[in-house]
Amino acid sequence: MARQRTPEGPPPPPAVQKLRIRYAKRGRLRFSSTRDFSRALERALRRAGVPMAFSAGFHPHPLISYANAAPTGTASEAEYFEIRVTERVDTDALREALDEALPAELAVVEVVEAGPGTLADRLEASDWRIVVRGAERAALEEAVAAYLALERAETTRTFKRGPKTFDTREPVCRMVVEGVDPEGCAILRLVVRHTTPSVRPDDVLTALHAVTGFAPPVPPLVTRLAQGPLLEGESGVADPLATDREAVGSDR
Missing domain, CATH: 3.30.70.580 (Pseudouridine synthase I, catalytic domain, N-terminal subdomain)
Incomplete structure (x- = not known):
């Protein structure tokens, strides 16, 4: 041996x-x-x-x-x-x-x-900002309203083990058109609960197109603004490092 x-x-x-x-x-x-x-x-x-x-x-x-x-x-x-x-x-x-x-x-x-x-364990959800370039605000608002009225909105993504179909609607805690940027592009905000598989902004946009026909004319600009514990009412996320600051502060 x-x-x-x-x-x-x-x-x-x-x-x-x-x-x-x-x-x-x-x-x-x-x-x-x-x-x-x-x-x-x-x-x-x-x-x-x-x-x-x-x-x-x-x-x-x-x-x-x-x-x-x-x-x-x-x-x-x-x-x-x-x-x-x-x-x-x-x-x-x-x-x-x-x-x-x-x-x-x-x-x-x-x-x-x-x-x-x-x-x-603290990273329960993400808050996303999506600049939907080339899209009119009214058209996006109409599509969002139709999406939110659904119980399920499925999409398919290819993983290492092959394609998988999953629901994008249930993890979406908040979805709202909050205005336009300086160039007049509509801004979509999403708060999405972390799930397995993870539901990404592009998954939501793909499902939005499938169920409403809305599609951005050009690829959107997507930014994650925050991720952390879900706030009460699931309207946003809290700072995941707040607990660490408090623990260190109490030791001093």
Whole structure:
């Protein structure tokens, strides 16, 4: 029986602090994938001198976890990841150093020390802003009213295991045309509960076209404004890092 190999050298230093970080993905970098961001992030962490904690074993990797990333092609003001470090760091100083080390269109918005509980459990829903370019507000409002009157609005998307049909209507907590942008394009706001499979803004627009015939003349501009716990009445989402700030504040 072959002997099991063990890594040579001492084990990696233990993690002493877990941090939760909110960042924004803007401009052209909305087309970057989670893998693209992870590569840019690891380079930025090294440049910023962050004392990252690593896993043990033959192929150690930084202890970084990502939470519910936005689809490629959408901008976001509310992306999150967690990182463990081997020395305690000042969160404000880390935010500034990491923000400076990342490309300009990837902005580090906030760094907090993690409190009790898991971040993923707090990300219950997302608030989306969709600029429907080339669409008249009245036509969009009529389509939205017809969509909201339905009990189900299905769409089909292809996953790794093949195409899957699912309902987009039930997870939509709020859907309203809230005005127009400076160029006269209608603005649609969506609050969508996180489900499995996840219902994305493009899924809702595809279902909207299927049941009402409405289709944007050109691809819309989609931005996630926030994600977090559902507010009472399911009209919006709360800040998922508020609990962490309170926990750290109570310890001081």
